[in-house]
Amino acid sequence: MTEDEMRKRLAALMIEHRDLDAAIDALSTADSKDQLQIARLKKRKLRLKDQISIIEDYLTPDIIA
Structure with missing residues (x-):
């Protein structure tokens, strides 16, 4: 991958x-509050955050001070 x-x-x-953050907020304020769906979205959001961190770490060069 380049x-x-x-x-x-x-x-x-x-x-x-x-987008997941917005979806979680919308479900949290909805009347039905599907807790299982909210939990699944939060888990997906955490996995995305981990992937974002990995890519950012790779793209950011290490600076030796």
Whole structure:
């Protein structure tokens, strides 16, 4: 995977993470409050955050001070 592809993947993951956040907020304020669905979305959001962190760490060079 090239650096450009990684940056595109990172952008897509960040958008999906933001969308999940909005979905979780919408479900939390809904009358039915499907706790199982909310829990699944939160788990997915955490997995996305881990993937985002891995890509960001790879793209950010280590600076030796």
